[in-house]
Amino acid sequence: MIEPLRNWADRYRSRGKYTPVGVAFHWIMAAMIITQLLSGWYMQRLTVGADKLSAYAFHSQLGLAVLLLGGGRLVWRLMVPGPINDADAPGAASTIAHMIHAVFYALFVVLPLSGWALWSAVQPSQQLYLLGFIPIPNMPFQDFSPEMAEWAMGIAMNIHVACVVVMTLLVPAHALAAIKHHFWDRDDVLEGMLPEVPDTHSHPGGPRYSPPAPAIPRPPKAG
């Protein structure tokens, strides 16, 4: 099962590109993470009421979807490595970039898990849903004692906020590095993570477009 998958992936990797699956994971999750950072910040600023409750519901549901997708992406990445490209040139920059990628993968799991723990410790407890309709049980802190719930809430909050801070710092650093590769170094790193647009002009049997028509000689203008 893994062998045919790797062979398929090699068609992209050998050209310095991530597979369409890797590209889809990257951009869908990037959009989700940025939405989560904004919604987490926004929901806290709302006054107590229906809007705040629905903002919390949205934040928790999208966050659990990040956990689901992040887990799937991690499994995918372990089976199908990314391409070797100019970002892998030996040196400190490449080591830092790989470390940032590893931290991202860890955050895809720890951020939603700490959010889930935080949600589960807050009183009164609220039902959690994945994708809006799959009920997810709360973690059982409130079954023990109010002190236990209080303690769990403090720890989960600290972890969640610390992860938010790390993510908020690393995302712009990572994006700026990608932009630098593209516009400054002018290498293939950003292109490797962009979706491929089919080239309608190249065709195995030769060019599909008709050659330009020969110029028709015009009679000289009278007068």
Ligand code: HEM
């Ligand atoms: C990738 C996933 C997630 C990201 C990026 C994220 C981001 C954030 C941010 C930016 C805040 C505001 C922190 C602050 O300014 O102090 C926050 C708070 C919070 N998040 Fe998340 N979150 C994620 C997942 C989750 C999940 C899955 C849940 C629940 C199941 C959750 C529940 C909460 C709760 C309860 C708060 C505290 C709000 C408050 O103190 O009023 N988060 N999150």
Ligand code: HEM
């Ligand atoms: C929340 C936002 C983002 C997150 C969480 C994120 C996360 C990641 C991760 C985990 C990887 C490693 C992929 C792997 O090897 O499996 C990666 C690679 C990459 N990302 Fe992002 N990314 C984000 C936003 C962006 C943006 C805005 C850009 C472009 C401006 C970008 C450009 C790239 C590029 C070019 C690579 C490939 C690097 C290489 O080949 O070594 N990312 N990203």
